[in-house]
Amino acid sequence: MPEKIPDELNDAQTAQMARLLASTPVVGELGQLFANAGHELYLVGGPVRDALLGVLQHDLDFTTSARPDDIEKLLRGWTKAVWDIGKDFGTIGAKKKSQGGEWQIEITTFRADIYRSDSRKPEVNFGDNIADDLIRRDFTVNAMAYDVAKNRFVDPYGGLADLASCVLRTPFTAERSFSDDPLRMMRAARFASQLQFTVAPDVQQAMTEMADRIEIISAERIRDELCKLLLTDHPRPGLNLLVNTGLADRVLPELSQLRQTQDEHKRHKDVYQHSLIVLDQAIELEKARGHQPDLVLRVASLLHDIGKPATRVFEEDGTVSFHHHDIVGAKLARKRLKALRFSSDDTKAICQLIEQHLRFHGYGEGQWSDSAVRRYVRDAGDQLERLHILTRSDCTTRNQRKAARLRAAYDDLEKRIGVLAEQEELDSMRPDLDGEQIMQILGLKPSREVGEAYKYLLNLRIDEGPLGEAQATQRLLQWWQQRSTQTAN
Incomplete structure (x- = not known):
């Protein structure tokens, strides 16, 4: 770090930024707006980094000498879409349509935040210059700025050199940086995956020595960084x-514990590495099937075997078993996801996938009946496509013959599901009689007995396919008579 912080002017980079921003009038308009009011305004952080990599997203971050009230006043005279993201934190948001696109803008007063040792939230302090603001940012590649009014590229901490070297360093010492904001350690992992950068040795050492400091960060912020990491194209380096x-x-201790299941005698595959391979393969299939990055699928893929450490048993014949690791894993996942404040819907879906990821095994050995296929579809519900991808991705054997056999078996299962879906509308599988018809036929009012009758007819539908109203009525009356006789006895 230089003893004196200069405003470095790099002609080549300034020219590159100017060319890119020329197609983005909103940046120049904002620069002039703030300059006319006597304030500095800098494009900063990720947008500068990405612009130097040749891409400018529609989300733009700025930092300024103006205080929050002044930022809001200036923006309201420039666009109608302005909101207070957090004046206490110095940030005002805005949207602006320009040249057929919509730009999402956040402008924050120069910051000089610190974390206290026992605090989960930063103590917000406003700064008065760009150099002090940049030195408090997470990594040098995010500590570059562009003065949009004066056309200056500012890089006091060597971010451009680190960008070229694909390395993550901190502007301060790593210990000071992570002490100020421990969440930066999670961001290092995320950027290692997102940018495919190497973490500098001193940064990794500080992460190791200060890992326990992450415990002062809220579960929600940790969850958000973990999700961003998992949604990158290559999560493995960060994990x-x-x-x-x-x-x-x-x-995420359940992930670390998978390494404890490694078997030096090679009696079973390395569960940790297997889980990473499954995640990699799920991402490949996700793309191949035309899906957007899917957090639920990726979390389930990563955690699908977390029940194995608790269920590993060395059998007398020298083999290893993990009986019911699917059920145990779903319970462990539910507890962890709840602690990380995942939504109830995502938690339910992830745990369902973990619990059902072994359901396919055995299909290749014996042909499932149509009723078994219907039950597979019925139990998967709206998670069927994700279950398809997870089950396929769970094949990591190096035995090419076995892998080909498993792929062929699942191809066959998906084909049968497609045929049955076309014939029987599996996606909306219901009994041949609804609740109103059941009550009318049996002379019942809404009650537990109606639910039992509905479940009976649904199981018939799964086992035998569509029966038609007449046959379903006949079978319902037979069931009701048998039930009444058993109850009377």
């Missing part, structure tokens, strides 16, 4: 970094 530094022990 390895979390595990190797001990951060995963604090935020």
Whole structure:
């Protein structure tokens, strides 16, 4: 870090930024707006980094010498879409349509925040210059700025060199940076995956030595960073970094514990590495099937075997078993996801996938009946497509013959599901009689007995396919008579 912080002017980078921003009038308009009011305004952080990589997203972050009230006043004279993201934190948001696109804008007063040792939230302090603001940012590649009014590229901490070297360093010492904001350790893992950068040795060492400091960060913020990491194209480097530094022990211990299931005698596959391969393969299939990055699928893929450490048993014949690891894993996942404040819908879907990821096994050995296929579809419900991808991705054997056999078996299962779906409308599988018809036929009012009758007819529908109203009525009356006789006895 230089002893004196200069405003470095790099002609080549300034020219590159100017060319890119020329097609983005909103940036120049904002620069002039703030300059006319006597304030500095800088494009900063990720947008500068991405612009130097040749891409400018529609989300723009700025920092300014103006205080929050002044920011809001200036923006309201420029666009109608302005809102207070958090004046206490110095940030005002806005939207602006320009040249057929819509720009999402956040402008924050120069910051000089610190974390106290026992605090989960930063103590917000406003700064008065760009150099002090940049030195408090997470990594040098995010500590570059562009003065949009004066056309200056500002890089006091060597971010451009680190960008070219694909390395993550901190503007301050790593210890000071992570002490100020421990969440930066999670961001290091995320950027290692997102940018495919190497973490500098001193940064990784500080992450290892200070891993326990992540415990002062709220579960919601940790969850958000973990989700961003998992939604990158290549999550593996970041996940390895979390595990190797001990951060995963604090935020996702079930992942770290998979390494404890490694078997030096090679009696079963490395569960940790297997889980990463499953995640990689799920992402490949996700793309191949035309899906957007799917958090539910990716979390389920990563955690699908977390029940194995608790269920591993060495059998007398030398083999290893993990009986019911699917059920145990779903329970462990539910507890962890709740602690990380995942939504109830995502938690339910993830745990369902973990619990059902073994359901396919055995299909290749013997042909399932149509009723078994219907039950598979029925139990998967709206998670069927994700279950397809997870089950296929769970094949990591190096035995090419076995892998081909498993792929062929699942191809056959999906084909049968498609045929049955076309014939029987599996996606909306219901009994041949609804609740109103059941009550009319049996002379019942809404009650537990109606629910039992509905369940009986649904099971018939699954086992035998569509019966038609007449036959369903006949079978319902037979069931009701048998039930009444058994009750009377």
